[in-house]
Structures are given as C-alpha cells and as structure tokens.
Amino acid sequence: MVHRLEPLVIRHTRRIPRPTGPAGEGAVAARQFDAALMSVGFKLSAELLERLSGLSEGAVVDTAVRTLGTVREMVGDHVRHNVYFVDFPANVPDTMDFWMRCIAEALADDAARGGVLEQLSTGVVDLLTLPSYGRYQHTYAEMLGHHEELIAAAGDRMTVLHLGDDADAEVGALYLALAGSSTPLGEDDLRDLGVLAEACADGPQPEAIPVRENRAVVNRARIRTGSGLLLDTVTDVLRLACAVSDGDVTLAEATRFRGLSRPVRRALLAGLDSVVAAAPAKLADVHAHREDFKRLGERLHPHEYPQWPHAADVFAVARGEKRARSFDSQVEELLGAGDVTGAVRLLKSAPGRLLRALDRLLRGALTAQELDALVAAVEEVAARVAGRVLLSVREHLHNRARDNGPRRVFVNRRGSAWVTEDTRAPVPAAERERLIAVLDAELRRRLPAPGHLLIDPDVLDVALPLSGKAVSSGLGVLPRGSVSPVDGELLRFFVYWKQKNRTTDYDLSALVLDAEYDTVFWLSYTNLSELEGEHSGDITEAPNGASEFINLRLDAVRGTFIVPQVNLFSGEGFEEVEESFFGFMLREGEQRGRPFEPRTVRMKSELRGPGRVALPLAFQRGEDGRWRAKWLHLYLNGNPAANRVEGNRVSVATLLRGIVEREQLTIRYLVGLMDATTTTLWDGEKVPDGPVTFIGLQRPEGLHPDSRIVTPENMRDLIPE
Structure with a gap:
C-alpha cells in the first residue's frame, strides 16, 4: 500500500518518503541513482543523497526503480517520441515540395497508383490517401541514430527531490492537505484525494473540509467504512451519491446513478432526513438540481423508508409536489421591484452570494443611501466569506475600473472559453474603491504573520491559485493568468497522444501575432518551415502513440505573441484518448540532442478538456525584449472535425487579447x-x-x-x- 501511494507523494510534494532498509554501503548506487535522475532533469538533495548512501545497495536500487518511473512520467519521458522528418529540426522540406514528393512516391507504388491518378484527374489529392504521408517512415532507433548527444548547459532544468518523512506520515499529510484545501482541486487532484481518502479513512482527519467537492470524495470513503458522514446541505448528499456512482461531484455534468446497495441507500436517505429536519428551509436548495434529485429518487426508493419523512420531502420538491421557495427567487423578486436595499438585506444571510452579486447590485443602486447600505453590508459580512471568494471579487472590482473594450471573456470550470459583447454599465468609482479597501483589510487580517x-x-x-480547475495537472504548470520568464535561444513545443479505439489525428501548430493581435505567420502541417522555425511533420494516426514538435528561434521571431495550439483534426477528443499531453522545452543554440530531451523540458501538462482546440499557454515579448509565458489552460469548441490553425486565427486572437489585458491577482x-x-x-x-x-x-x-x-x-x- 505504501509503495503504491509513493508516486502521489513525489508528484505532489517533490519529496521521496524516507527510504528504509538495512544499513550498508549504498554510496555508489546512490550516486548512480542521482546521475540517472539528472539525465531526466531531476536531482537528489544533499540530505536525501546522504540518507541513501547509508543504506544497502538493494534498498537504494528499489527506491531508484520506483522513483525513476514516476519522474519520467512526470516529464513525459515514459513514452518514445519519434518524428516524421528523421533529421528534425534539420532538413525539413518546403511544404509544397514535400507534398509533391509524397505524390511521386504514391505514383511509383503499384497499389496506390490508380487511386492517385483518379484524384489527380479531379485536380484535388487527399494527402491522407498517400502511403508515405502521416505515418512514420523509420523506427525510433533509426531516428536516434540521426541525432548527436545533448550537450549539457547551465540552463537545463534541474528539479530537486527532497528527503521526506516516513511513508505513512507523508501519505497522511498529503491527504490532510488535499482534503482540507480552501480552494477547489483540479480533476486529477480530486482523483488522488479519492485514493488517499480510502487509505486514510481510519487515520487523522482534517478539522474542516471547506470545499464541497472534497467533502463528497471524503464522504465516499466514509460511507464504505461505516464512518459518520459530513453533511449540512441536501446538495452534499447529492454530491455523495454522484461520488458513489463514480460521477461528477462538481455537478457540472449529469451523473448516471448506479444501482445502490441497501446500506448506501439507507445512509443517503438518513443524511437527507437529518439535514432537512434540522433546517427545513434547505429544501429550497433542491431547485438548483431538480432533475438530478428526481433521477436519484428513482434509485433510492424513499417510499420504502417511512422512518425518514424529511428525505421524502426532498424528492417531492424535485417533482413539484411540494413548494419550497428558493432563495434566488426571493432575491430576484426584490431586484425586479427595484428594491436594492431589500435585496441587500436578504443577501446578508448568505454572505458569499452577496459578494458574488456585488457588480449587479452596484449597477442597480440608484441613490447614495442604497450604495452606502451596500458597502455597509459588505463590511458587516466580509468576515464570514471564504477567502477565495474575497479574492475573486477583489480581482473583479479591480478590472471593472479598466476600459477593456466592448468584449468580455468567459471561462468555465472546465477551461472552455468564449467571448461576448460587454453591455454592462460602469460601476460607481467611489463605492468600488471603498469596497476594495474593505476586501484588502479583511484579507490582511486573515493572513498569518510570515516572519x-x-x-x-x-x-x-x-496568479493566485483560486481554483485547481484553473490549471492543468503536470510538471512546471502555473495557474491561468500567471506570467513566468522564458530564458533560452530555442523554444520547442511538443504534443504526444495515443488513441484508444479510433484513428486519431492531432495537429500541433503555432500562431505568431503582432502587437495588435494580427497574424504574422504560423507553423503547422500546412506550413512546415519559416525563417524562425520548423515543424516536425504531420502524424495522422497513433495506435502506438505519436508526437509532433515545433522548433522556434526566439531571437528571429517576427512578432509579439507566440500561441501554440493543439487542434483535433479527426478521431477521439482530448478526454477520450488513452493519453495526451503538451509541453515545451528550452535549449541553447548549440546543445543539439534528440527532438525530445527530458532535462530541457520546462513544462508538461495533460490535455484533458472539453473542446477541440487546446490553448495551453502563450508567449509574449515584452518591451524589454524578453519573452514571458502567459498561462491559459483554455479549450475552444472548434469544429466537429478538421480543425486547423488557419480557421481559428481570429477567435484565438480575440480570446488571447481578453486574457492578456485582464489583470490577475498575483x-x-x-x-x-x-x-x-x-x-x-x-x-x-x-x-x-x-x-x-x-x-x-x-x-x-x-x-x-x-x-x-x-x-x-x-x-x-x-x-x-
């Protein structure tokens, strides 16, 4: 069990749980382990190296085997990265010359000649029908023979692994940290929490679990061990039912509830009954997820359990058989009547909702008295609002002072983004500044003295990590809106994917824009080379995995922005494939090496989003001439098929402008x-x-x-x- 969870500790903490084993002379093996780690961009801390050196050689080797597999996967080196053009980035042909060569090779192929001649007679040739297009023409080993060894450079990434506590303590501490997080976790972290909650069900528990999604995952482990459940709303029970069915505890997508065992049904119904019995007004929360509750009721059979009548009321409300007026409807009625002061008075009982409604309330207040009442209400309730909500509202109010133009950018919790017209009236400047001062004071009060x-x-x-959903999981990734320096002569993007059931074609592209967000050029399978860089060649299927690369010389780039993107051309989406990830490397001009060198990788992130065009990050050249990364973690809906960089240039530029020009709290x-x-x-x-x-x-x-x-x-x- 401990060894199974060790990779989670390493990925989340960059610590190796204290290695154990018989004492011995492990110094040589420890140094060899350190050298193997350095080849993929990791290194043992001095303290960890000393600890390993005092163990037997066998104990060191066991630790090395477990750790190397974990870190290689973290950086993307657990798969083989081949390229279509064997010498990439050297000898990449002109696009039209390459296509003509593929046609000539097809005409020389007896099996393909007839089909190609028929296509030529129509004036259009489908590249995907050409035998030599889109499929590797050499083995991975043959590709390696065309590349010299990488020359070490001072700028190579070196991630230090530190000595941790004993394995049980590290696993327990990681569980407490994730379960007790004050911000929502990303999808992968939430999955890891589920694994840890099962392992730590009988151990210490966090004092509080403020995020409802985390609570649902922990409750799933508790229900399996017969422990008491943490429930204080009917929605908590719904989330738990989703967790038990391996569904979406965020409730963003409908869960297909499984047939539930009698003990689970009894636990869920008892939980609903106790929540409503303690606070009947919480029946109003059912309206937000009526359809989900109706489907859950079909699985729970509440009529079979007359001892829990309040649970039956939940499903009666969902079916419309029992009236329970929602809180939101009461607020809407007051605002519809122009009674801003009354709405503020009601919202004070739900402080988080009051702050989330601030923009609308500020625009709706018509008198100085209404504005004063609103500011006074925020001052009164701010201490009862979650810190991440205070920070989100603080960032929003700051950006409302700026003239961002007629468009607004929206990003949902899954990274899907869109742009729309901004028709909102301005908010009163004086009250906006007063509210910012209130929020700053409350946040300052909560922050511990750092010494x-x-x-x-x-x-x-x-950018402040207000939600784990604003960042993809991986190595070296930062929250959406973050800015980080980029130092190096060569910038190289990579994408890897492996299809599961259907032929799948992803296309790596890079769009270069000027300071006005107009297109300068792009690199893709339709434009393999420019003065600034090269594309490694189009791969159109990935039964055994496939990689594409783009190489750019930063000092030669004509433009202000570089926007790498991964386009789904055909096949399985980012959430359907067996595996897919994106990243970038930085190298000095004379380092040479293979197309993929793990110790030059600066970032590797999983591609797991709802759209068909992935925008992981962008690069911006500042007024000082230096390049910086701007983290996006966005997905565009795109087209059902055949997405290409040429077709989404305008939407990408519009979205990028909105993200770049919005100021984040950092x-x-x-x-x-x-x-x-x-x-x-x-x-x-x-x-x-x-x-x-x-x-x-x-x-x-x-x-x-x-x-x-x-x-x-x-x-x-x-x-x-």
Whole structure:
C-alpha cells in the first residue's frame, strides 16, 4: 500500500518518503541513482543523497526503480517520441515540395497508383490517401541514430527531490492537505484525494473540509467504512451519491446513478432526513438540481423508508409536489421591484452570494443611501466569506475600473472559453474603491504573520491559485493568468497522444501575432518551415502513440505573441484518448540532442478538456525584449472535425487579447498584504540561517527545518480560509 501511494507523494510534494532498509554501503548506487535522475532533469538533495548512501545497495536500487518511473512520467519521458522528418529540426522540406514528393512516391507504388491518378484527374489529392504521408517512415532507433548527444548547459532544468518523512506520515499529510484545501482541486487532484481518502479513512482527519467537492470524495470513503458522514446541505448528499456512482461531484455534468446497495441507500436517505429536519428551509436548495434529485429518487426508493419523512420531502420538491421557495427567487423578486436595499438585506444571510452579486447590485443602486447600505453590508459580512471568494471579487472590482473594450471573456470550470459583447454599465468609482479597501483589510487580517519572508522574484507574477480547475495537472504548470520568464535561444513545443479505439489525428501548430493581435505567420502541417522555425511533420494516426514538435528561434521571431495550439483534426477528443499531453522545452543554440530531451523540458501538462482546440499557454515579448509565458489552460469548441490553425486565427486572437489585458491577482499582491518582519528577494544563492517563510517556484536546499515552504505544488495554502 505504501509503495503504491509513493508516486502521489513525489508528484505532489517533490519529496521521496524516507527510504528504509538495512544499513550498508549504498554510496555508489546512490550516486548512480542521482546521475540517472539528472539525465531526466531531476536531482537528489544533499540530505536525501546522504540518507541513501547509508543504506544497502538493494534498498537504494528499489527506491531508484520506483522513483525513476514516476519522474519520467512526470516529464513525459515514459513514452518514445519519434518524428516524421528523421533529421528534425534539420532538413525539413518546403511544404509544397514535400507534398509533391509524397505524390511521386504514391505514383511509383503499384497499389496506390490508380487511386492517385483518379484524384489527380479531379485536380484535388487527399494527402491522407498517400502511403508515405502521416505515418512514420523509420523506427525510433533509426531516428536516434540521426541525432548527436545533448550537450549539457547551465540552463537545463534541474528539479530537486527532497528527503521526506516516513511513508505513512507523508501519505497522511498529503491527504490532510488535499482534503482540507480552501480552494477547489483540479480533476486529477480530486482523483488522488479519492485514493488517499480510502487509505486514510481510519487515520487523522482534517478539522474542516471547506470545499464541497472534497467533502463528497471524503464522504465516499466514509460511507464504505461505516464512518459518520459530513453533511449540512441536501446538495452534499447529492454530491455523495454522484461520488458513489463514480460521477461528477462538481455537478457540472449529469451523473448516471448506479444501482445502490441497501446500506448506501439507507445512509443517503438518513443524511437527507437529518439535514432537512434540522433546517427545513434547505429544501429550497433542491431547485438548483431538480432533475438530478428526481433521477436519484428513482434509485433510492424513499417510499420504502417511512422512518425518514424529511428525505421524502426532498424528492417531492424535485417533482413539484411540494413548494419550497428558493432563495434566488426571493432575491430576484426584490431586484425586479427595484428594491436594492431589500435585496441587500436578504443577501446578508448568505454572505458569499452577496459578494458574488456585488457588480449587479452596484449597477442597480440608484441613490447614495442604497450604495452606502451596500458597502455597509459588505463590511458587516466580509468576515464570514471564504477567502477565495474575497479574492475573486477583489480581482473583479479591480478590472471593472479598466476600459477593456466592448468584449468580455468567459471561462468555465472546465477551461472552455468564449467571448461576448460587454453591455454592462460602469460601476460607481467611489463605492468600488471603498469596497476594495474593505476586501484588502479583511484579507490582511486573515493572513498569518510570515516572519522573515524569503521570495523568489520569479514567483511574484504567478496568479493566485483560486481554483485547481484553473490549471492543468503536470510538471512546471502555473495557474491561468500567471506570467513566468522564458530564458533560452530555442523554444520547442511538443504534443504526444495515443488513441484508444479510433484513428486519431492531432495537429500541433503555432500562431505568431503582432502587437495588435494580427497574424504574422504560423507553423503547422500546412506550413512546415519559416525563417524562425520548423515543424516536425504531420502524424495522422497513433495506435502506438505519436508526437509532433515545433522548433522556434526566439531571437528571429517576427512578432509579439507566440500561441501554440493543439487542434483535433479527426478521431477521439482530448478526454477520450488513452493519453495526451503538451509541453515545451528550452535549449541553447548549440546543445543539439534528440527532438525530445527530458532535462530541457520546462513544462508538461495533460490535455484533458472539453473542446477541440487546446490553448495551453502563450508567449509574449515584452518591451524589454524578453519573452514571458502567459498561462491559459483554455479549450475552444472548434469544429466537429478538421480543425486547423488557419480557421481559428481570429477567435484565438480575440480570446488571447481578453486574457492578456485582464489583470490577475498575483503572489505580488498577497505578499504586499503580509505583515513580514523582514522581506528578502532570494538571489538563488545562500539562504538565511534562521527559519523563513519561503515562496518560490522551487524549494532551495539548506532552508532551516522550521521554515514554511510554499511552491506551486502547495501554493493553494496561501489562500486564506
């Protein structure tokens, strides 16, 4: 069990649980392990290397085997990355010359000649029918023979793995951290929480589980072990039913409820009964998910359990047989009558909803008295609002002061994005500033005193992780809206996918835009090379996995923005394939090496989104000439098939403008609220001797053991509850 969960600890914490085994002379094996890690961009900390050196060789080898498999998958090196053009990025042909060569080869093929001649007679040739197009023409081993070894460079990524506590303690601590998170988790983290909740059901539990989705996952483990359930709304029970059926606990998608065992049915009905008995007004919450409750009732058979009459009331409301007026309908009635003060008075009983409605209330208030009442209400209830809501509203109010043009960008919890006209009236400036001051004061009050604050400057422009759904899982990824420096001469994108049941064709492309978001050029299978870079060639099926690459020389790029994208041309979507991921590498000009070199990988993220065009991030050249990454994690709906960079240039540019021009709340903002005794910008060299609160992209070695360490893996801990 412990070894099964060790990869979760490594991925989430960058720590290896304290290796155990007989004492011995493991120094040589430990150094070999360290060298193997460095070949894929990881390294043992000095403390961890010392620990391993004191164990037997066998114990070191066991740890190495488990760890290497985990980190290779983290960086995308667990698969073979072949390329269509064997010498890529050298000797990439002109696009039209390449297509003509494929036609000539088909005409020389007796089996293909007739079909090609028939197509030529119509004036149009389908590239996918040509035998040499879209399929690897050489083996992976043959491709390796065409590339020299990578030359090590100081800029290569090196992720340090640190010595952790014993395995049980690390697993327990990770469970408590995920379950007690004050912000929603991403899909993969929520899945990991489910695994950990099962393993830790009999161990220590978090004092509070503020996020409802996390609570549902923990309750699923509790229901299986017969432990008490954490329920205080009827929606908590619905989420639990979804979790038991392996459905969507976010309730964004309908769950197909399974046949439930009698003990599970009894637990769910008893939970509903106790919630409604304690607060009958909570029946009003049923309206938001009426259809889900009706389908759940068909599985629970509440009529068979007359001892829980309040549970039956839930399904009566869902069917419309019992009236329970919703809170939202009461608010709408007051606003519809122009009674803003009355609506504010009612919303004070639901502080989170009051703050989420601020923009509408500010626009609806017509008198100074109404505006004063609204600000006073926010001052009164702010202490009872979740920190992530305060931060979201603070960011919204800040951006409402800016003239962002006539369009608004919307992004849902799954990363699907769209743009629409902004027809809202401005909000009153004076009240907006008063409300910002209220929110800043409340957030400042909640933040713990950090003592000596040690800051990595590169982390200051990272967006606050208000939701795990605003970031894809992977290595080196940052929340949507974050900005991070990009240092290197060569920028190389990669995508890998492996189809499950159907022939699947993904196309990696890069769109280059100028400062006005107009197209300068693009690289794709329809334009294989430009002065600035090369495409590795189109692969049109992936039964055994396939990769595509784009290579760019940053100093030669004519443009201000580089927007890599993955287009679904045909086949299985990003959520259907067996595996798919995107990433980028940075290299110096003379490093050479294979098309994919794991220690040059700066970011690798999973592609798991609802659309057919993936936009993981963009790159922007600043006024100082330096390139920086702007993290997007977005998906466009695209077309049902045949998506190409040429067809989505306008929508991508419009969406990018909206994201780039919106100002995010960042670590810089939160640090400005902290009452630190001393603040030091870390220069990457020696760390202070005493305890610090370190906030950075990667934990330095040598920090005092009593230090608090915050990196992207646990940055959600900065969000006050």
